[in-house]
Amino acid sequence: MKKKKEKWKIFKLYLWKKIRDSKIRTKLYLYLVLSVLIIGGVIGTASYYQMRRELLHNAEDTVISFLKHAGNRLDEQMKAFQMSAYSFSADSEVQAAARDTAEKSKWERTLEKNIVSTAVSQYGTLYRYSDFIVMQKNNGELIWNDEGLSQEKAEELIQEGGRLLEDVQAVKWCRIGGRNCLVRRITDTGGKNRWKQNGLLVIGVKDALFEVGEESSAYTKNENLVIAGQDGSIYKESTVQPESWDIREHLGYKNGKYYVYAMHEKYAEKSYLVVPLKTMEMRMNLVCIIPYHLILDSLSHVVKFIVAVTLVLCGLGVGAARILYASMKKNLVIIENGMQAYEAGDYSRLQSPACYDELGLLILQFNHMGMEIQRLNELSQKEEQEKQELKYQILETQINPHFLYNTLETIKWMAYEKEEKEIVKLSGAIIRLLRFTVKNVNKMIPLREELSYIHDYVTIQKIRYEDAFKVQYEITPEAEAFYITCFVLQPFIENSILHGMDISTNTGKICIGAFVKEGVLNISISDNGIGMSEEVLQKLEEKISGNRLEEYRGFNGVGVTNIILRMKMTYGKEFSYEFHSKEGKGTTVLLKIPKGDRADETGFDR
Template sequence: MRRWNDRMLKTKMFISFSIVSLFIVGVTCLIFYFTNTSDIKNQTFSLSKIIAKQFSEMIDLYMQNVEELSLAISIDPAIQSNLFDFSKATSSIEKETIGYKLNPVLFNFSYPKSYVTSISIYTSDGQGFHYTKPANTNPDASFTAKEVHSFAGMLGSKSFILIPAKEKQTLAGQPGKTVSFIRRINKIPTQNIIGFVNINVNVNAFKMVLTNTKANEIENKMYVLIVNDEGRVVFENGAGSIGNSSSGFDTSVLKGNVQEGELMWNAAPHLYTYEKSEYTGWSTVILIPKDVVLAKQKRIQNIVVIVGFITMMLVAAVSYILSHQITLPLNKLMRKMSLVEQGDFNQRMEYAGRNEIGRLSRMYNHMLDSITRLIREAYESKLAEKNAQLSALHAQINPHFLYNTLNIMKSISRLRGVEEVAEISESLAGLFQYSMKNLHQPVALGEEIAHINNYFNIQQHRFGNRLELSYDIPDDLLHASLLKLTIQPLIENAVNHGLRRKRAGGKVKVHVSHENGILCVRVTDNGEGIAPSKLDKLYRALEATGLQHSQDIAGVGLLNIHQRIQMFYGKPYGLELRSKQGEGTEVALTIPYHIVQPVKEERAL
């Protein structure tokens, strides 16, 4: 242990980092290897589910097109007419003639559809008329009269049935690669069954859905099966056992709630997922050989081993470089501290990193900066003291000086007989005296009314008889408590904005009432009102009550009052605004109802 402690920090860091890093890389590679198997399987199942769903939806689209074609055939006038004629025909020649008439009609329906190999019309007694495309060298087998008679029961309430081509042998004796789409033909308008239409669909057309030039290895090796409820394989990509009972699929895996798992197919283990179509009743099964998945896992295993080895080598190299980078600034710091010991306080570290070395360097620099700050501290303290004295001198020029000056103006005006100037000075002095008190301290409603009278007295000297102020206030509400300067700004807004253009008959009314513990003050005027656009902005501003809105109003505006009320009393209270252009404006102020007891000392004053 002593020999380990005596080693240089650089060496200890390199050895420690190398051992710990190699251990972490090794464990990480092992964990990645063992968890990768599950991940690959889950990814394979996810891919299979997507492919199964897409393929099932595409098959549904094919069958929907076939259903539309069958519907068009069943209601075609020529088909209806010929089947009706067939029911009345008595000779074989007449019936054969009807077959010749139906041949061009069936040709017109089948020609545009590349996936249709043949179309057959069966009468209710089992007689069939067939049209097969010339390209179909192996004509599709027709149904017997007995099979046709069973169609009605098989259809029941269904619109159509799908029959795989298991029992329809071609001329060569091989299973046909078609699916029969069968639909009843009802007589219009009686809806009696007069026959059936059978459209044979080439299932090889389904392979177009699987064409993918960018398919990966798993997609190239997978099997796609379409299986009906009886376990018949309707379609299998790359195989020729469509509809063959010997290649029947074990439908037990399709009856559980789990849509993925493992099964044996063609004597080999496969991973499977399936998607059942509600439209056709078929299940689309995706089978992926398990050895394909294991082969991919083995490749990943080899890659993990190589990457792990390379990573270990890189970690060892990085550990050595990192330990060197850590000890280099420490050695530099030691050299600078030696110079500081000798009295050179200008030595600073220039390391700009945010790690521990960077923090240590900044702490070292801050330590040296503190010495310089201590030297300047006495001078800065004296300078701050002088600035405080200057601020105190400026603060002495306050509203008291203006209030005293107005009182002097009032006295001089009355001595010289200028009564109007004395009244204005007295009212203005009252305004200043009222404003010098604490704005956040509630006052009695009577004090606010006295303040309003002083303000309105000045305005009447300005406007004369153009303005009239009236009150509707019960005496018992004059002692109601409210914030100072909440009603007077409403009067000021009414005078400056609502009545500014009124030459005569301007009226402002203050109505105060209280109900259910709520004090309501309404200030109304008969002025010009507020334009709808501006009124809408005021509504939004009152709802928002943000400080950014109140900056648009000089002095104590509507929004300022609204904010003060909500800050003091709470959100349910504040201002409400109603106005109609050309008829006037009403501002309602609501606050909790409280009583302010008069102070005897203030009455003595």
């Protein structure tokens, strides 16, 4: 059992996986067909049971109405038969024959029988429904016996009838020897002893008396009706009653009132509608037994109709699935072609959806995604190109020939006008500067080495401009040990000297400060020069925002814009800068450099 459950579980998982991984078309067919089957099944089942209830209810009403009419008719027929029997027993010749106790000859007895036979034929109801008549005098002599009955059988009927008839009863319906009978006393109706019994009359009753007749219908007919007396004696049996059925369960109504109701019984796995009724006059019990299949046969046509409608709806569902899939397929093909183009690296192709459903909107999103990828690719290529250009610029950069020419010209004049000490000082600064430039290209260095390089550069510029400016350093020890990319500060110092200050006044001042806060190196470079206008600052920001490299004819060919772009590419969004300047009040540059080595991302090697 456990293995079967495991196999069934594995099969369900396998089936679910097959459905899940199947094509959209198959899923649409399956889902729509299942939806139709479920909806059709629910509606069909509800309709079936509703019609079933209606049919049973209608059958109950029909049977109840039938039993009321059949009960009235049975009462009338039994009363009429009973009255005919009374009239027969009250006939003067029958009375005389019953009172006469003298012995008679054979001829006299034959004459007596003829008198009785003539009396029987005079009473139509009795003649129509009587099967046999047995008549006995008080002395026990049989004065009438139908030819169909033997003497022995007639005596047995008279004996049993007399036993069943109680002292106070004049008439009784009963079953004797498997036959329906009416037992009646023959009383003296004309004498002084009016209720004196002169004899006993046993009349056999034909089954026709208990038949339904014209009241029969599809549900209510003789085969379905059981008629029983108050003692449970069955006068008429049903041909459809179950073997285990007991009519006594349906006898004994409240005070003998004209009361009827319906019950649903089950015998031997078969269901029956059972409706009992007790007549008002004769107190006879009528029980109608109808198998469910007689009532529900018409439902078979309904079931066939529901199945046919469900199959038609399934066909329509499959057709609807084909139409839906056909409309979806166009967009699916467009998406597939777009994905193939993206896989090949072509992000510029724009797809036009066949219809603007969810898949159509997805195609528009694919278009947007493709354009964004294309833009990012172009931006990435542009940044890579700029990185390479900046790398080559730094690798290929040398001291500007104009600068060397001016410097050597200065050395020439100083050698002419001054002593050797100044020449040695200037030459030493140039040599250290050139050595630093060649040695530290593409490296991350401590800030102290960058400041040493700046010191030599400032020495050269101060000699060149005859100490027209001063440089002040405010560097914390922690900042000195902070690693940064090389050649960061020089373009800002050079910009302050060449463009920011009025050399002729000999009052120029440059302040370089650095400290570390929360792992970020904060560098400030300020001067007291002529400053920049708002327009110049805006143009500078536009160059930086547009990632535009500039051709700069300075000491190493790298300007302020190039340095900012280089720092952004090296450190990313964690790097920030600020320019503060006003005309006539100098310029201040603030740099915030994060800790860490990201030079490998820019193409620079440590």
